[in-house]
Amino acid sequence: MNRKVVKVGLLGLGTVGSGVVKMLRQNVEELAQKCGYEVEIQRVLVRDLEKMRAVDVERHMLTRDVQDILEDPEVRIVIEVMGGEEQTKEIVLQALQAGKHVITANKDLVALHGALLHRAADENGVELLYEAAVAGAIPIVRVLKQSFAADNVREVMGIVNGTTNYILSKMTAEGAAYEDALAEAQQLGYAEADPHADVSGLDAARKMAILASISFRQAVELADVKLEGIESVTQQDVERAKAGGQVIKLIGRARREGSAIEVSVAPMWLEAAHPLAKVGDCFNAVYVYADALGEAMLYGRGAGEMPTASAVVGDLLAVLRGRKFAAAQPQQMARWA
Amino acid sequence: MNRKVVKVGLLGLGTVGSGVVKMLRQNVEELAQKCGYEVEIQRVLVRDLEKMRAVDVERHMLTRDVQDILEDPEVRIVIEVMGGEEQTKEIVLQALQAGKHVITANKDLVALHGALLHRAADENGVELLYEAAVAGAIPIVRVLKQSFAADNVREVMGIVNGTTNYILSKMTAEGAAYEDALAEAQQLGYAEADPHADVSGLDAARKMAILASISFRQAVELADVKLEGIESVTQQDVERAKAGGQVIKLIGRARREGSAIEVSVAPMWLEAAHPLAKVGDCFNAVYVYADALGEAMLYGRGAGEMPTASAVVGDLLAVLRGRKFAAAQPQQMARWA
Structure with missing residues (x-):
């Protein structure tokens, strides 16, 4: 040939x-x-x-x-x-x-x-x-660029950092303290020795800036992303959420209302029935809401060789x-x- | 221009x-x-x-x-x-x-x-x-052809018929009888006057033949898909499953073991914690397991104008x-x- x-x-x-x-x-x-x-x-x-x-x-x-x-x-x-x-x-x-x-x-x-x-x-x-x-492993860039290319994306919402999701999932499932869950993530190689970029939400913010830029077809700067990490989430917060049938997740959101675009990363209380509430361990998931396609979600491993x-x-x-x-x-x- | x-x-x-x-x-x-x-x-x-x-x-x-x-x-x-x-x-x-x-x-x-x-x-x-x-609305064809193109897909498992998922979800959530749930699906326009293609699993089998052909890069004939519908699923079955912490879903599966390919559509009892168990209403979802990418899931509306x-x-x-x-x-x- x-x-x-x-x-x-x-x-x-x-x-x-x-x-x-x-x-x-x-x-x-x-x-x-x-x-x-x-x-x-x-x-x-x-x-x-x-x-x-x-x-x-x-x-x-x-x-x-x-x-x-x-x-x-x-x-x-x-x-x-x-x-x-x-x-x-x-x-x-x-x-x-x-x-x-x-x-x-x-x-x-x-x-x-x-x-x-x-x-x-x-x-x-x-x-x-x-x-x-x-x-x-989640082909979200391709899907946003191609499958949603003919559509009007309203909102992208996701768990895009595996390390923080692992830590919060541990705190929720096993009642672990933040420090212990972080130490375990580090032992497993999910978190770096210096975990700042992950736990501060910075890593998630970078990914959300990219997803927002693709979704809304204009450059969204990292500086425009409102940012809050998980360092101050305590075991008490997790327990209070649980008692109310809720789960705390580090959620990235990018929304467009008219010409205004708002992008944020912050710990959010989600109803336990919310599909993102069930994304455990170090998995990632991204929800997309668009005018024609309605809602869609992609779920998979966020990292790994x-x-x-x-x-x-x-x-x-x-x-x-x-x-x-x-x-x-x-x-x-x-x-x- | x-x-x-x-x-x-x-x-x-x-x-x-x-x-x-x-x-x-x-x-x-x-x-x-x-x-x-x-x-x-x-x-x-x-x-x-x-x-x-x-x-x-x-x-x-x-x-x-x-x-x-x-x-x-x-x-x-x-x-x-x-x-x-x-x-x-x-x-x-x-x-x-x-x-x-x-x-x-x-x-x-x-x-x-x-x-x-x-x-x-x-x-x-x-x-x-x-x-x-x-x-x-789920871009599964593009994702399998492009994102998994460099990978070795082992299994595709999914809920690919919205009508039957609506019926089974109704039976599970509200204890509705099969006939009543079907009638409601017809009223809502989710099911045809002649629901045979949906409830017999034929529609799902056609989709699974397509997904299997793409995933395994060889023609899988419709005749090769083992097929069982939901017509014989009773309210008793649903209750028995529930009592055991399980949920009945119409699941399409396509698996490869060596050179053998097996494709089937049948009602399955899933653990309530299984991600596909939570796909309700008339939504679709497809799980893919591949050597390199690991597991990924796509979720969204299965039909609509x-x-x-x-x-x-x-x-x-x-x-x-x-x-x-x-x-x-x-x-x-x-x-x-």
Whole structure:
């Protein structure tokens, strides 16, 4: 079969990056059948060339110099799973300006610089996709962009941080104190040693800024998100809620009323019968209310190596199947240059 | 702005067809911004030219002769919302062979002739999309095809028939007898005068055959779906289940074990804590278990004029944004013909 090979540059080889390498290798045949392209990883940006990795990557593929990827004309798609904000923004911007499609799992990047990066992608006729940046295994970005594309979204409401949901679920189900539930989340690897970004609601706020921007088709800044974390939720609060048939959840909400958009993250008391009240453990769920489609909910794992890698590879497939990729074959560009 | 106009042929102007006309008219500007094309309905196939409609469509746009649409070279996309099986299959086949992209909301058509129609679409380089055919407002077809595309789906389990879910929910919540709950569903318009297709499980079986075919990437025939309806579920059964902390739901399941695929529709006793047990009223929900993504659930309205129309228009946008549409501009074809 006469397949075209597509070369991909990978930025980062941590947990998610390793998962992406594994999935691409395991699925090379299946992906080729689905999109007609054989995907090859050309180069991988790492900090340390000697570090032990969860996957075997040949030494000559590794580089510490991002320009080896950005300036390689064979690399048509860049997958950014290294994290970071300012410096990463410059790198992604350069990739887009070089006519490379970009897939990122970096919610901080998209929440802070999404408008700028989208503009660069549009100007250069390339895709910028970030399904993995919001709620891991839940394909909410794609669903909002595509399935609700012909609809008028009124409200998005969700549990988009798995760590805080795990902590609150523990406090509710087992009567655990906040500190004990947090310590357990840390032991299980659900919470970082410094849990600030999660428990303060900041992580959820970044995701809600992204979901609001997509839903309402205008840039919602992180600074515009009203923010309250779960640090002050006590076992007494949880018990009082329970006594009233309610459950406390950290809820992100994005609402539009006329031209006013309101986005917030805060602990909310939900009726126990509310579908979001039943989302336990470290699961995520997002509710969408739209004029035509009515209400819909998506539920799944919010994080993890393979769910996140799977979302990245799903985006890769979308790039390869898309109009922009077909429209800008480098061979053709070379011919007309 | 120099926009291209895309002409669409609409087959059928019933509930869903009227919804599609409404949505396209309301969103013409928004759609153009999203895909660069201005969508115009060129012709509408109807049975009766004189009938009163839920939307105003100019008389000259109506036709009783499907060839007015199939043979019109300006019509690039056909939307089939007329229903039917054998005759509709011939019409859709002819549209695909004429190089027209097809969007259909017809689950019977896709369940019975999906393999044949997919082949015709592939051979002619056009799209065949049918999000509206399964579970209305739930974008399960797109999610399975795209988000789970790089994953290995093990099991799909769902409530995919709103009528039977309404009946069983009534029997559970209010202790209603089967006959009374059915009569109420009919009064509310959730069930047909002849409820056979719903209560026998046939409608759910058609949807599960489609979902299984997509999930496991091979044609699953309707005849291969093991089928049991809810006609024999009694109030006693519901009470016995309740006493044991369980709930009876009509569950469609599609599982793969090695190369063996098993698809069934039958009433099942679910633990009250099971997420599908809580899907009430006429709502639908689909659970997916896959190797990488883990478990995910989609929940929403299974039917209705606007949810279904919205799914159709979402598919239309996907066609307009896709590689196949861009690859076969009729202008270009004319230039090279």
